[in-house]
Amino acid sequence: MSSDTTGVLPREGVAVSGVRAALLQKRTRLGEHAYTVVRWGGAAVFAAVVVALLISVAGSSSQALTRSGVGFLWSGTWNPAAGEYGAGILVVGTLLTTAVAMVIVVPIGLGTAAFLSELAPGWLAGPLSTLIGLLAAVPSIVVGLWGLIVLTPIFANQVEPFLASMPLLGWLFRGEAYGPSVLLASVVLAVMTLPTMVALSRTALAAVPVADREAALALGATRWQAVRKAVIPAARSGIQAAVTLAVGRAMGESIAVAMVIGNRPALPTSLTAPGATLGSAIVNQFAEASPGLGTSSVIALGAVLLLLTVAVNAGGQALLRSGGGHRAGTAGALR
Amino acid sequence: MTVASALSRRDLVRAAAQRSLTRRRITGRLAQALCAVAAVASVAPLVALLYYTISRGAQVLSWSFLVNAPTPPGIPGGGISTAITGSAEIVGLALVIAIPIALLAALFLFERSGRLAAALRFSADVLAGVPSIIIGIFAYALLVLPLHAFSNLAAAFALAVLMLPIMIRADEEAMRTIALDLWEAGIALGARRGRVARSVVLRGALPDLVTGNLLAIARAVGETAPLLFTLATPVAAMTLLIYTDGTQAFPIAQETAWGTALVLLAFVLLLSVAAKIAAWRISRRAR
Numbered sequence: 001m002s003s004d005t006t007g008v009l010p011r012e013g014v015a016v017s018g019v020r021a022a023l024l025q026k027r028t029r030l031g032e033h034a035y036t037v038v039r040w041g042g043a044a045v046f047a048a049v050v051v052a053l054l055i056s057v058a059g060s061s062s063q064a065l066t067r068s069g070v071g072f073l074w075s076g077t078w079n080p081a082a083g084e085y086g087a088g089i090l091v092v093g094t095l096l097t098t099a100v101a102m103v104i105v106v107p108i109g110l111g112t113a114a115f116l117s118e119l120a121p122g123w124l125a126g127p128l129s130t131l132i133g134l135l136a137a138v139p140s141i142v143v144g145l146w147g148l149i150v151l152t153p154i155f156a157n158q159v160e161p162f163l164a165s166m167p168l169l170g171w172l173f174r175g176e177a178y179g180p181s182v183l184l185a186s187v188v189l190a191v192m193t194l195p196t197m198v199a200l201s202r203t204a205l206a207a208v209p210v211a212d213r214e215a216a217l218a219l220g221a222t223r224w225q226a227v228r229k230a231v232i233p234a235a236r237s238g239i240q241a242a243v244t245l246a247v248g249r250a251m252g253e254s255i256a257v258a259m260v261i262g263n264r265p266a267l268p269t270s271l272t273a274p275g276a277t278l279g280s281a282i283v284n285q286f287a288e289a290s291p292g293l294g295t296s297s298v299i300a301l302g303a304v305l306l307l308l309t310v311a312v313n314a315g316g317q318a319l320l321r322s323g324g325g326h327r328a329g330t331a332g333a334l335r
Numbered sequence: 336m337t338v339a340s341a342l343s344r345r346d347l348v349r350a351a352a353q354r355s356l357t358r359r360r361i362t363g364r365l366a367q368a369l370c371a372v373a374a375v376a377s378v379a380p381l382v383a384l385l386y387y388t389i390s391r392g393a394q395v396l397s398w399s400f401l402v403n404a405p406t407p408p409g410i411p412g413g414g415i416s417t418a419i420t421g422s423a424e425i426v427g428l429a430l431v432i433a434i435p436i437a438l439l440a441a442l443f444l445f446e447r448s449g450r451l452a453a454a455l456r457f458s459a460d461v462l463a464g465v466p467s468i469i470i471g472i473f474a475y476a477l478l479v480l481p482l483h484a485f486s487n488l489a490a491a492f493a494l495a496v497l498m499l500p501i502m503i504r505a506d507e508e509a510m511r512t513i514a515l516d517l518w519e520a521g522i523a524l525g526a527r528r529g530r531v532a533r534s535v536v537l538r539g540a541l542p543d544l545v546t547g548n549l550l551a552i553a554r555a556v557g558e559t560a561p562l563l564f565t566l567a568t569p570v571a572a573m574t575l576l577i578y579t580d581g582t583q584a585f586p587i588a589q590e591t592a593w594g595t596a597l598v599l600l601a602f603v604l605l606l607s608v609a610a611k612i613a614a615w616r617i618s619r620r621a622r
Contacts, residue, residue, distance in 0.1 A: 001362060031529055036528075039443045041438020041439060043444075044433070046455065049496055049499065059476070107373065112373045115374040117373065120371075131381075132381070137554075137607040138381070138557075141599075142576045143598055145388075146384045148582065194381070223360045252466025252468070254466065255563070271580070302468065302469050305468075306465060308468050309469075321510055
């Protein structure tokens with residue numbers, strides 16, 4: 001955009017006496033160079049931070065990775081006492097909590113977005129959107145505290161026994177109802193990612209041209225059919241990006257999950273059983289890790305988590321970019 | 336074909352259309368109701384969370400809670416003053432690091448296009464999605480391990496890294512609201528690029544810059560995971576205090592956690608509301 005103007009330097013060809021002109025030009029050149037230097041400097045510092053982050057996480061986890069090799073990724077046991085370190089179960093735990101959270105977030109978030117953008121009257125949609133936007137700012141530690149102190153007893157005494165008693169679906173929730181569980185962690189993640197999901201998909205829906213809706217209505221579609229058959233398909237890439245970014249956020253959350261998941265690094269036998277994720281394991285194991293291999297293994301968990309989230313987020317960004325014109329708007333909603 | 340049969344066919348078609356419309360209307364009503372239920376379902380837990388934090392926190396909150404230093408477990412009368420000042424210090428230090436770098440990097444992105452800028456923009460977007468706990472590990476490996484000391488500086492560095500990508504993208508978007516014409520006019524007047532950046536781009540984008548940076552600060556204040564790896568004691572920051580006290584079984588510790596949560600929440604919401612008001616004034620001015 002601005003490449004055609006690079007190299008534009010003010011030219012003093014006007015009636016300024018020779019010495020002054022030379023001085024002015026020198027000063028101008030100096031200032032110009034100084035500005036170029038600091039501007040490049042800012043960009044370079046940022047690039048250096050990104051590179052340093054990658055190197056230091058990779059470097060600090062190298063001890064664990066060279067010992068276990070690529071098997072670290074799927075090796076099942078995490079037992080520091082026996083010197084056995086593997087990320088497999090934690091990867092499963094991360095994917096499981098994220099998946100369950102998305103089962104909750106996607107329909108509710110999309111329904112809310114459709115309600116706010118297409119169905120609700122303006123006097124309701126405006127304040128509700130503002131409220132949900134504000135709630136996106138609630139720190140995850142506060143959501144975690146609420147999950148731990150308020151939701152845990154409710155889940156142990158009411159929600160989990162009720163879910164276990166359901167026909168057909170009950171086997172998903174079988175076993176002792178403790179409270180802290182994969183399910184509770186997923187619910188906390190859902191509460192945390194919901195505002196982002198709603199804001200992003202609402203922006204994607206709102207970016208669909210009014211003409212699309214009018215065309216559908218003119219063909220005899222009901223209001224809901226216009227939303228279902230015209231608006232949602234047109235906003236698909238934006239909605240996919242919203243889901244992807246919510247997935248990235250849910251996978252990376254650590255503290256709030258550590259507070260409610262029960263922290264048992266074993267394969268969960270049901271959704272109401274305690275479990276562990278990469279993030280929660282890092283939080284819990286870090287302080288106790290023995291220097292050397294122990295710490296390196298915990299950091300290696302971070303490396304695995306970094307790979308997972310960067311892959312998901314890069315996918316999300318690619319989706320946002322493929323959305324073309326909606327990109328700027330969606331980035332705005334992210335803030 | 337007789338007139339009568341044509342008429343009866345028309346009735347048949349009309350009846351079928353009527354049935355289809357009724358069916359579609361009922362589906363539509365049902366779906367709309369479900370969407371309204373979804374909206375209630377997404378607002379309800381968030382409102383419950385707010386309500387609970389406010390009511391539990393308000394029972395604990397008092398002047399002495401804010402200004403007293405924490406006491407050892409079991410001794411009453413303790414406050415959270417060190418956590419509040421600690422959080423302020425860490426975030427303040429992080430801002431001193433992050434704001435200038437973000438502004439300069441954003442200016443770089445604003446004035447350049449091409450592969451380098453695109454790569455930088457992409458890495459900012461991806462870094463913004465990196466879990467905060469990994470940024471904590473980064474600060475730990477880079478500053479805590481080599482120096483053998485947990486410090487506010489390491490925590491501030493972690494928060495700065497966390498804010499950088501958010502700030503860069505927000506700053507660049509803010510600068511993009513300044514028309515390229517204005518930038519070119521400044522250059523055409525013979526002003527240096529640095530001068531144009533200062534007097535045209537930064538000045539014009541100032542309200543938007545404030546909004547974006549306020550939101551980044553709100554995000555940083557509420558972060559816990561990076562502090563876990565960089566601070567020696569939980570009373571050194573509000574979020575860390577909520578984590579350690581909230582996970583204890585003692586009622587007194589939990590009360591402290593709720594009180595701190597309320598202070599933190601008030602602070603974060605205040606920042607977001609300030610940002611919203613700034614944004615609203617901008618959009619009003621633009622109209």
